[in-house]
Amino acid sequence: MAWDFSTDPEFQEQLDWVAQFCKDEIEPLELVFPWAVRLRARDPKMAAIVDPLQQQIKDRGLWAVFLDKELGGPGYGQLKLALLNEILGRYGLAPAMFGCQAPDTGNMEILAAYGTEEQKERWLKPLMNQEIFSAYSMTEPHGGSDPSMFKTVAVKDGSEWVINGEKWFTSAGRAADLLFVMCTNGIFIVPRETPGVEFMEYPSTHNHIRYNEVRVPLDHLLGPEDGARVLAQRRLGGGRIHHAMRAIAQCKRAFDMMCERALSRESHGKLIAEHQMVQQAIADSYAEINMLRLMVLWTAWTIDNSSTQASRTQIAACKYTAAKVLREVAYRAIHIFGSLGATDLTPLQAMWAGSPTMGVMDGVDEVHKVTVARNVLKDYRPHEGLWPTEYYPAKREAAQKKYADLFAKDPDLLKYAQGMQRSGRH
Numbered sequence: 530m531a532w533d534f535s536t537d538p539e540f541q542e543q544l545d546w547v548a549q550f551c552k553d554e555i556e557p558l559e560l561v562f563p564w565a566v567r568l569r570a571r572d573p574k575m576a577a578i579v580d581p582l583q584q585q586i587k588d589r590g591l592w593a594v595f596l597d598k599e600l601g602g603p604g605y606g607q608l609k610l611a612l613l614n615e616i617l618g619r620y621g622l623a624p625a626m627f628g629c630q631a632p633d634t635g636n637m638e639i640l641a642a643y644g645t646e647e648q649k650e651r652w653l654k655p656l657m658n659q660e661i662f663s664a665y666s667m668t669e670p671h672g673g674s675d676p677s678m679f680k681t682v683a684v685k686d687g688s689e690w691v692i693n694g695e696k697w698f699t700s701a702g703r704a705a706d707l708l709f710v711m712c713t714n715g716i717f718i719v720p721r722e723t724p725g726v727e728f729m730e731y732p733s734t735h736n737h738i739r740y741n742e743v744r745v746p747l748d749h750l751l752g753p754e755d756g757a758r759v760l761a762q763r764r765l766g767g768g769r770i771h772h773a774m775r776a777i778a779q780c781k782r783a784f785d786m787m788c789e790r791a792l793s794r795e796s797h798g799k800l801i802a803e804h805q806m807v808q809q810a811i812a813d814s815y816a817e818i819n820m821l822r823l824m825v826l827w828t829a830w831t832i833d834n835s836s837t838q839a840s841r842t843q844i845a846a847c848k849y850t851a852a853k854v855l856r857e858v859a860y861r862a863i864h865i866f867g868s869l870g871a872t873d874l875t876p877l878q879a880m881w882a883g884s885p886t887m888g889v890m891d892g893v894d895e896v897h898k899v900t901v902a903r904n905v906l907k908d909y910r911p912h913e914g915l916w917p918t919e920y921y922p923a924k925r926e927a928a929q930k931k932y933a934d935l936f937a938k939d940p941d942l943l944k945y946a947q948g949m950q951r952s953g954r955h
């Protein structure tokens with residue numbers, strides 16, 4: 530098996546271009562017009578700014594990079610996507626500028642994978658072109674971690690499905706044109722303006738929605754009837770690893786800020802970078818970010834060489850590790866920034882606040898840890914008898930049997946071995 534940590538020169542060129550483009554174009558745009566991409570379809574002034582930039586991205590073949598070739602994307606695969614997301618994740622607006630913003634990415638992925646040709650023509654194309662946006666309505670108010678508790682259901686009535694239920698925390702639901710609604714018996718595509726879709730006042734961004742006798746035509750079922758869990762797993766598996774890729778970017782950003790600041794301030798007669806406890810914060814952060822990064826890249830590589838489903842243990846581990854590393858690194862950076870770190874005048878507070886959010890969204894950390902432990906344990910067996918496999922006396926006894934013939938021929942050798950064992954006894 531080859532281990533190769535290099536990136537091919539052509540793709541490295543793309544990455545260098547992306548890094549520069551984000552710095553020169555996307556960062557200023559997000560500081561001045563943070564909703565530019567969302568508004569572009571409706572506002573010609575925003576379109577005039579955004580469209581030429583997105584055209585440059587399309588011209589370089591970097592549009593909607595999350596989709597495989599057979600699903601209509603450039604087919605870079607997850608490893609290259611990870612390297613790209615390590616840059617994009619630094620800027621809030623970048624994923625949308627590159628046509629790979631959540632929650633649309635996950636919805637597009639299941640639409641591309643399970644949609645009929647007619648559904649793709651009708652919804653996938655406009656979603657890919659950002660003519661419309663979508664949201665994903667899965668979590669219910671009485672509990673999100675356990676899908677067996679979900680109650681929202683669609684009932685067939687003549688030429689229509691009638692949906693009844695209540696959903697909670699549908700991100701950007703109010704601004705979406707399409708709602709992908711997970712029912713107990715399938716995933717349904719519901720245009721937001723369908724009668725019976727009722728938005729509660731709160732929360733304002735992640736919406737609480739009631740579906741009251743919502744009627745959609747039969748062809749609004751996505752994938753097979755009763756296929757909700759399979760589609761949801763496919764959707765969320767991809768989403769989780771993409772979040773982890775972008776979390777690396779956030780961690781690196783906090784780390785860069787921490788290092789710059791440590792070299793810029795003095796206290797008690799020296800640069801704060803020369804105080805050992807500050808050095809420890811830098812050293813620990815450096816190691817943790819690189820551990821996370823290697824785990825995410827290894828997982829992306831595994832997905833490319835198998836499938837999302839086959840990589841689910843690794844994806845789950847990336848998901849909670851990303852939240853943890855972001856929490857630790859952002860906290861250390863805030864601390865090294867002192868009073869300035871306690872304000873919202875730098876990105877650090879938002880990054881730190883983002884870590885508990887990461888620990889909850891796309892499934893809480895505990896549930897992912899259970900997945901990891903369960904799957905890992907499948908490769909182990911209980912030991913026989915009282916002692917664990919690594920119990921030295923039993924192992925030594927077994928090892929001595931290997932040399933039984935030798936000891937029989939030369940009893941001095943047995944005494945020699947026993948002496949050695951006594952002097953280095955465990």
Ligand SMILES: Cc1cc2nc3c(=O)[nH]c(=O)nc-3n(C[C@H](O)[C@H](O)[C@H](O)COP(=O)(O)OP(=O)(O)OC[C@H]3O[C@@H](n4cnc5c(N)ncnc54)[C@H](O)[C@@H]3O)c2cc1C
Pocket residue numbers: 632664665666667668669670671672673674675697698699700735886887889890891892893894895896899
């Ligand atoms: C920023 C953000 C965006 C989101 N976007 C969407 C979206 O677009 N669409 C959507 O449908 N949902 C969305 N969600 C909701 C998300 O999927 C749920 O919050 C998540 O699944 C947890 O459900 P819950 O909030 O009901 O928490 P609960 O299920 O009530 O869990 C609360 C706590 O209980 C404990 N717990 C639960 N289960 C276990 C267990 N098995 N073992 C040990 N402890 C456990 C954990 O401490 C957990 O944090 C989003 C969430 C966030 C934070």
